[in-house]
Amino acid sequence: GDSVTQMEGPVTLSEEAFLTINCTYTATGYPSLFWYVQYPGEGLQLLLKATKADDKGSNKGFEATYRKETTSFHLEKGSVQVSDSAVYFCALKKSMSEKLTFGTGTRLTIIP
């Protein structure tokens, strides 16, 4: 079945450090790929998405590129802030379906 694998957390970085959170997927066909963020005590918010190979999603300084050859959608940010501390979820959705399949989440903590 479809699945999403994220790097294990927690991840702790200093402010202004470079961030990468790895995400790979297994799915037939051409799924859409998403990154969601969950701030403490809140629900999930869509951070960015990409719907086809080589698309780059970007938002709030975060970027991720849909790489079909490596079945990956790694999340990157050049300079993290304390306010980026949250849990990040990679997810996929198959075409013709509204079902989101999530990875296990990666907890990110940024220290000043």
Next chain:
Amino acid sequence: DTAVSQTPKYLVTQMGNDKSIKCEQNLGHDTMYWYKQDSKKFLKIMFSYNNKELIINETVPNRFSPKSPDKAHLNLHINSLELGDSAVYFCASSQVVGLAGNSEQFFGPGTRLTVL
């Protein structure tokens, strides 16, 4: 505020009880969802309704019964609660436009259920 709202935010109850969690969205969406997030933050879909019709039903015990009185509401009723039901339950909604798979889901703040 336009949003997805859930009540209650916290729910603490004894094993064997029956409880309900309510979800409402005022975004005008036609599709609503319930997700379960366990203690390890693993998030998995449980149900989805489109225009009051069940369209996704994952392998969930039949003690869980979703009820959609109208497009704006999707309530989750749980019978005979068990310890393993302790989790955070998220409601979400989306508007399916064109082909399924293209919509963005908006999540509620979650309901933390603790079964003692």
